[in-house]
Amino acid sequence: MTAFALVLTHAPVDADQGVIQKIFYVHVPLAIVALGGFVAGGVLAIMYLRTRDRRWDMRSYVTIHLSIVLAVGVLITGSIWARASWGHWWVWDEPVLVVFLIVFLLYATYQPLRFSIEDPDRQARYASVFAITAGAFVPLCFGAVRMAEQVTHPPAATMTTSGPGSVTLTFLVALGGMTLLFITLCKYELASKNVTAHVRRLRRRLAGDDDQLPASGRSAAPQL
């Protein structure tokens, strides 16, 4: 919240982009946090494959799930900004945009993949393998883009390094705020999933039968 106050008051209005430039403080942290979340999902998946503890799988799932949500936000804010500053909703010759879209499309298959495997153990294992592969794909792709193209994404690279101090400060605060928001959301989601699992276990015990109660609704989330 502090971040958004700072964005509104402290940061200087960009000379040639005007007020719309402030979307930068939402868009770029969102993107960085979403990509970090994808990579973190891969690391958590490695932890699952090493320990075979269902909770790691749950953490990996929640991280990737929220990152997908953030990625949708990135694409929306990004195209609003692009419309304002470049005049088009989508620009193909900007490699970072294209790579982000590819990564987003890749992760969009994570949920259908989970959903189409029924056995929970196998589901967790396959989803972890996917998360590791895709998690390695993210930095690889962005590294390749940075190597292949000398033209970097203008705002992200030039404004944080050479911009005036207040820009850097606001950007860092916004980035920190977004990271904290992401972690908090993950915690909430995990807590809610745990409570649901607990309630289901209690209800099963109350009902007094050992049969697995069918999970309510259709969901790709792992069962604890």
Place this chain on the structure above:
Amino acid sequence: MKETVAALLRKELAIELRTRESVPAMVLFCVTTYVVFHFGLGDVGGARAVIAGDLAAGVLWVTLLFAAILGINRLFVADHEQGGFDGFLLAPVDRTALLVAKAIALLTFLCVVELVAVPAFGLLLLGPSLGQALPELLVVLLVADVGIAVVGTLVAALAIQTRARDLMVPLLALPLLVPVVIGASRATAPLLAQGAAASLPGDWLSLLALYDLLFALIAYAVFDFLLED
């Protein structure tokens, strides 16, 4: 390890030689797609009846990629339906052998397909003659095929146990293979340009090689977990 891979590879090739399931379908798909592209790009018999440069490279690689996806879809089907996985898991051999053998088999299929598909492309669509840059083109094809084979094997193993297998393979493979298409078509474009004596673009080729190497390592690391039951 070596004997296991050789035995598995012999099995794959024997199956393909006897059933002739994947490769003919892939070849037919390629040729049909060229015909479709010819009409889809419009201007039949006019100035655009032949293509060159960027457009030619794009058409060639997109067609080869979709043909590869057909092959990836079929890669583990026989093992899944007829109990090949069970037999393999009962045998006291390293599981990575299956990954290596399947990837080599897929690579072989792709090479055979390209033996027909690339000349057919030169004949049907390409403006400048194919002969001028053939050695360089072969290098690019081989490096890109290795990448497609490795990623394809991993995706095929990932998707074989899912309910909607035919849907999952393209959904997973296409985004993962986009870097291959970018690298390969950028590297091929100058080779197919009109009247070009261009040399091979080294940076795109090294990008492809790096991609191959990294995904081979990733596949090697995670493949065991896909075969655990």
